[in-house]
Amino acid sequence: MKKIINDPSTVVEEALHGMEVAHADLIKVNYSPAYIVRADAPVKGKVALVSGGGSGHEPLHGGFVGMGMLDAAAPGAVFTSPTPDQVLDATKAVDGGAGVLHIVKNYTGDVLNFETAAELAQAEDIQVEAVVVDDDVAVKDSTWTAGRRGVGGTVLLEKIVGAAAQRGDDLAACKALAEKVNGQVRSMGLALTACTVPHAGEPSFTLGDDEMEMGVGIHGEPGRERVTLTSADEMVSTMLGSVVEDLPFSSGDSTLLFVNGMGGTPLIELYLAYNSCVKFLKEKGIGVTRSLVGNYITSLEMQGMSITLLRLDDDMTTLWDAPVHTAALRWGA
Amino acid sequence: MKKIINDPSTVVEEALHGMEVAHADLIKVNYSPAYIVRADAPVKGKVALVSGGGSGHEPLHGGFVGMGMLDAAAPGAVFTSPTPDQVLDATKAVDGGAGVLHIVKNYTGDVLNFETAAELAQAEDIQVEAVVVDDDVAVKDSTWTAGRRGVGGTVLLEKIVGAAAQRGDDLAACKALAEKVNGQVRSMGLALTACTVPHAGEPSFTLGDDEMEMGVGIHGEPGRERVTLTSADEMVSTMLGSVVEDLPFSSGDSTLLFVNGMGGTPLIELYLAYNSCVKFLKEKGIGVTRSLVGNYITSLEMQGMSITLLRLDDDMTTLWDAPVHTAALRWGA
Amino acid sequence: MACDAAGVAGGVRRVAGTVSEHKAELTNLDREIGDGDHGENLARGFGAVIGKLDAETPDSPGGVLKLVATTLISTVGGASGPLFGTAFLRAATSVGDAGELDGSAVAAALEAARDGVVARGKAEPGDKTMVDALTPAVDAAKAAAEGGGDAAAVLAAAAGAAEQGAADTEPMQAHKGRASYLGERSIGHVDPGARSTAYLLRALADAAG
Amino acid sequence: MACDAAGVAGGVRRVAGTVSEHKAELTNLDREIGDGDHGENLARGFGAVIGKLDAETPDSPGGVLKLVATTLISTVGGASGPLFGTAFLRAATSVGDAGELDGSAVAAALEAARDGVVARGKAEPGDKTMVDALTPAVDAAKAAAEGGGDAAAVLAAAAGAAEQGAADTEPMQAHKGRASYLGERSIGHVDPGARSTAYLLRALADAAG
Ligand SMILES: Nc1ncnc2c1ncn2[C@@H]1O[C@H](COP(=O)(O)OP(=O)(O)O)[C@@H](O)[C@H]1O
Ligand SMILES: Nc1ncnc2c1ncn2[C@@H]1O[C@H](COP(=O)(O)OP(=O)(O)O)[C@@H](O)[C@H]1O
Ligand SMILES: [Mg+2]
Ligand SMILES: [Mg+2]
Ligand SMILES: [Mg+2]
Numbered sequence A, B: 001m002k003k004i005i006n007d008p009s010t011v012v013e014e015a016l017h018g019m020e021v022a023h024a025d026l027i028k029v030n031y032s033p034a035y036i037v038r039a040d041a042p043v044k045g046k047v048a049l050v051s052g053g054g055s056g057h058e059p060l061h062g063g064f065v066g067m068g069m070l071d072a073a074a075p076g077a078v079f080t081s082p083t084p085d086q087v088l089d090a091t092k093a094v095d096g097g098a099g100v101l102h103i104v105k106n107y108t109g110d111v112l113n114f115e116t117a118a119e120l121a122q123a124e125d126i127q128v129e130a131v132v133v134d135d136d137v138a139v140k141d142s143t144w145t146a147g148r149r150g151v152g153g154t155v156l157l158e159k160i161v162g163a164a165a166q167r168g169d170d171l172a173a174c175k176a177l178a179e180k181v182n183g184q185v186r187s188m189g190l191a192l193t194a195c196t197v198p199h200a201g202e203p204s205f206t207l208g209d210d211e212m213e214m215g216v217g218i219h220g221e222p223g224r225e226r227v228t229l230t231s232a233d234e235m236v237s238t239m240l241g242s243v244v245e246d247l248p249f250s251s252g253d254s255t256l257l258f259v260n261g262m263g264g265t266p267l268i269e270l271y272l273a274y275n276s277c278v279k280f281l282k283e284k285g286i287g288v289t290r291s292l293v294g295n296y297i298t299s300l301e302m303q304g305m306s307i308t309l310l311r312l313d314d315d316m317t318t319l320w321d322a323p324v325h326t327a328a329l330r331w332g333a
Numbered sequence C, D: 001m002a003c004d005a006a007g008v009a010g011g012v013r014r015v016a017g018t019v020s021e022h023k024a025e026l027t028n029l030d031r032e033i034g035d036g037d038h039g040e041n042l043a044r045g046f047g048a049v050i051g052k053l054d055a056e057t058p059d060s061p062g063g064v065l066k067l068v069a070t071t072l073i074s075t076v077g078g079a080s081g082p083l084f085g086t087a088f089l090r091a092a093t094s095v096g097d098a099g100e101l102d103g104s105a106v107a108a109a110l111e112a113a114r115d116g117v118v119a120r121g122k123a124e125p126g127d128k129t130m131v132d133a134l135t136p137a138v139d140a141a142k143a144a145a146e147g148g149g150d151a152a153a154v155l156a157a158a159a160g161a162a163e164q165g166a167a168d169t170e171p172m173q174a175h176k177g178r179a180s181y182l183g184e185r186s187i188g189h190v191d192p193g194a195r196s197t198a199y200l201l202r203a204l205a206d207a208a209g
């Protein structure tokens, strides 16, 4: 295992220290329990957005805390959902009296721990609603699984709903918008190499030199099938093919295309893949009016990418364009 | 070789296409010869900044083209300096009548090709000056080498001098500032794994499971020495130790600390390393007043990092804080 | 050893030792069909439990169980944190403020624990989760208690059945938790949570026996 | 073959073939002590040269050499692009508008080429660069020309000397170019630019012979 760390058991805490010092103007960090809040939290009268999940997906979620996006993030151990007290204390720290929306990626652990936190917060008279993001088309959504996973769509949802909260939408409106975004976004991932959880010390899985894991999850969970390495165009056609068919997206749609790196993929490959995506969508008559290309929801040092497509309407587009000022996404401010 | 590509010989062109579509509001791309310019180039009366170098270091330099930073970037083949005609045509495309500053990283190929381009541009009556960046303390600056390499300091220089050009500084002032920045910035890199040039198909070097390359260059050039993998704190102490001693930086200095990923290093490790750096500098009484953490000057999928330290004065700080709007760095706009 | 507050605390300490001893194995099982953190998760949780117990041991079995529950909930995270937390919480409620537990109290506590896990996680037997270790354990515990077994005997019966239950998860296809994403590829691996459940019960049984 | 425009063009075509044939070897040498692109760089450059020659062959040796020079300069990049470009440019200038080259014209052109590389790159013999292949080649070419050798003989002499010169770079420590960053670790590898220079001269000699 080759990592820039001191000790597997202090990775998350040391990285939080680094974030805190590097972004002292934006965020404050609490360590016991661990959570990150906007430096100006609580913002009175504004609906607060709290997300969280295992660490190892940086910049998700801590990198999205700030004006126009999240109010707090609760980072668990690497690939391990946070505990209820992290989420509860974060919720209390950011509640500005207008209620709190929990943004939860659909994993058993995340859902259970956020549920417990929400119950405890409600017992303390904080209004809490939750949206569970499940945009990963690689997983069959059936009673035979824990349901679709929350992946790249989470980033877009946090930005768009964050902007709505910032402009003053109330809790019910924020929750409804979050559900709408979740209903219109689909994603799929792919791994070229595995990642190594610091504590485990060994890669989560092994891939042959000419193999890739199609449909991989962001915790290195093996995906839909292990297939032979193909060209970027073919990767994109499999991934976007599933994504487009699932919603389905149709000719004339206006979309936000998000090509995301898994942490170990260089930007040059992401732009190349983005180009393949645009070609693919053009043929189908699907328009790309907004874009995001980069490493935003990652799996440690995994090489690979995920592709997320969101069907936009005018309001979502306005909210996407609205100013945001966080460590990882910033514009108009 | 595991990459998201279609064909090694079209990687750069396809990635340029992707960039062009993803950032149509910011940049225009020319393909033959290849260069990227600000969408609003030439900016009349403003000194234009042109940089360039081999591809594979993204977002450097194309990701830094835009308001407040570069006017043009000339991307060569992967790890290969651009040709004079790329640089010449880029220079002509952005000259707004106030002259053009070439920002060249100190590699034999880059220097030779930019020199030729500058001569040709001058023959066409364009005022051209050049600054050669050589901030890498891993290389001994002696008559026995090609001189120090230009690495992380380039990013900071492009931002700071870009802001000076944007506020209206003339060519002589921009050149003087560029030389001042180059004189006050030092860097050192480290590789945990090698990278693979698409055309070569094989890793540029091989490292044992417990080895790292201390002082690596951004083209996978082996560095100062191959040593046993250590803790983040020890890596930082070796790297920053050399950096601090070289300038030297002293107690009371106000600095910009830039912790850069080599392309395959996850953000969580960069923030952790940043934390180690801050601890190290604190002990020496060196203050960190500005920061940059992320993958900004990379070596394809290499795992590793570089650390850059710039001694700031008031003017540089103001220029660093000035608005910038590029694909990879954006604030205040 | 008597199944009083000190006895239960001793059992919990032994659990902590077992978890730490098998940390790598549990993590490896989770790497196969999950995300490679199960051993670490439990080690972190039971490590924190030991810290709490060192500071102050509650004076009833229920108190100890509740301390374990709240500590696991606030330190483990993941799926197993709330599930094991709920299990210990329900067990604590089940034993009330009894000063010492007999065989049937232990069996009842185990049943309450299992029911709590099922209520939270919605897994059924055969879904390849810790429920597949807990359910046979509850059945065996109840039988042993009905046969007049004391706390140690009931725990020993539960542990044996849980071990068998854990082994039986190997040919199953997962329908809950992270392993379910693997579909058929989850077949052929033992479920980490079922295995840790068996270790946990074995440690309690050994401490009691 | 006569060393006229067609002859030189034929030689250049053969160089393109040789470069493409040895592309992987040159790249591998450059992976050892550089950045792994030398073979690719030259293959891209001479590929473009062939395209230009196919479109139109200039009518003098100097014209062909100039076409090669400008094409290499505008397609190769890296250190070798401007250096080989300069070499061909100086050679073109040296031969002027002669319709056919004799032995001494070839030797003079080689010397001009080498001087151009030195002027641009500032490398001295022993610095472990292409200059270490070019310099013995120039010496051998001049000797052959003085001995009355024709163009083919001069090129053959140059090629042989360049091959030896390239081999001799192996024990050297690099002081110029990317390999210089390696310090002592550059010892024990043949310089890629010296090797490609030798291939280039050998191809020209073979075509002329
Ligand atoms: N819905 C569920 N019901 C019961 N047990 C579950 C459920 N989901 C997961 N588990 C158990 O949790 C174990 C995984 O725990 P752990 O690795 O600590 O959490 P995570 O999956 O969040 O990483 C699985 O092996 C399984 O036994
Ligand atoms: N200053 C110099 N003078 C002469 N030749 C040089 C010099 N610097 C580099 N070279 C030659 O260039 C070769 C490398 O070419 P290439 O790999 O194409 O360029 P780059 O080093 O830019 O990747 C070296 O092997 C060496 O022979
Ligand atoms: Mg987990
Ligand atoms: Mg090169
Ligand atoms: Mg797990």
Ligand SMILES: [Mg+2]
Pocket (backbone or CB within 6 Å): D030, D034, D035, D036, D037, D038, D078
């Ligand atoms: Mg090279």
